[in-house]
Amino acid sequence: MSSENLMDPEHQTRTHAPVSKCRYFLMGLGTTLFATAIALAVYQATSDPFLFKSGKTFKRPQIAADQQGLQDPVKDKGVVVASGSVRTTWPDPPPHDQVAKVARYIVHTSDWATVATFSTQKVTEGFPFGNVLSVSDGPIDKSSGTPYMYLTPLDFTAIDLEKDNRASLTMSEAQSDYCHKKDFDPEDPRCARILITGEIMKVENGTAEWGFAEAAMFSRHPIMKSWPTDHKFFFAKMNIMNIFVLDYFGGAAKVDINEYFSAAMP
């Protein structure tokens, strides 16, 4: 790693020319990235608690935090986690006709999702753009239904969301070994998937929800606690607007959002 490289290397775009040939390029790149980071930091310090701006407005179901199972954040943070590691074998799913439960089951059981945003990278600008994010809707014994994540302004996704925070999260039972064991092709409707659409918002520091988000992410993804502080990671959540479930023949089902948040987890 070149010492001219002022930014933390983890989230830069790598080049493949030998370092000796691109020393001046890297110096320029480093300076540019450093300046960008300063500008971002200043912007963040002066902007409102919701980091991301929406390009459009839309009708969003109003779900209060207290409906989402947030009670005592201190207690939430103290929850004993049954499993802190990513699982390839999931518990058995709910019956396919209970689509709100199926959605809750997949959101809670998945440790990661594909997030789709509008790309702001020069080479892919304006394209719908997929990335992989670790997610958690709560510690293993406390599902809230709201997908939380841990983002860094150095990564593609947070940069995209800064311009337009409309996004989708896609999760599938194909992420576990369930469909494979059942011999369901990943595109088979019985290999259940959920397509969640909404806005991704920053979780405001020091709030009860911030405590819950921290417990949600760090209990399920314990390695994140050790991720570098200079990456300026922050907690964010998907403010859910719509959920489609495809878990059986008969086409996708639109899930009632209130039914989703009130569904009991198995």
Next chain:
Amino acid sequence: MSSENLMDPEHQTRTHAPVSKCRYFLMGLGTTLFATAIALAVYQATSDPFLFKSGKTFKRPQIAADQQGLQDPVKDKGVVVASGSVRTTWPDPPPHDQVAKVARYIVHTSDWATVATFSTQKVTEGFPFGNVLSVSDGPIDKSSGTPYMYLTPLDFTAIDLEKDNRASLTMSEAQSDYCHKKDFDPEDPRCARILITGEIMKVENGTAEWGFAEAAMFSRHPIMKSWPTDHKFFFAKMNIMNIFVLDYFGGAAKVDINEYFSAAMP
């Protein structure tokens, strides 16, 4: 399943009210969907071989079919497939610094991807929208580098692509048990992921590429052969414009497209 339901039920939007209570709604829905299907069929019969329209133009690397390992489609179709089923355990990946190889490895080894499009559904219109598709870049012993898929005009994705065929495909080693075994969090950069952006095009019937696409999909997803003909499934491919690989500390790498297509598969 209601008998009033004229369309094949697999790709309709389900309702959850009991059938007896929504008989008239379903009759109306069935008629609407039937009319839509007729309109789509007429449109397809009269439109050019590339089903999808792009909202914008972009510079696309010109990769000729013969560079993509397409030789004798009859021979390609006759390839003996080592494994026809979806795998949760993948072969070992290439070294992380050979990013073109890593991209080829993930594209060839993955049996599915998350596709991101611009949603055209009323409730999610204009949002970046993720869906799950089974993919294949060739029979197990013949990787082309081009991701093929098998779409139906009844599914979200094909409907979206009809309006704007710009899309991304996201695939991750987290889809296998590799990251879990290595104790890599799904968001850990060492849990390799690739973010492919481009246009999704219909593969024209009867061409050499059509034969290859059929061999690619049906050898890796044999159940697809039996999927209902009235769903009007067709072969499509991602015309790759850009590939980002994140497979190690140091940030995402932009892969040279020619290097990608000429990379030898392990």
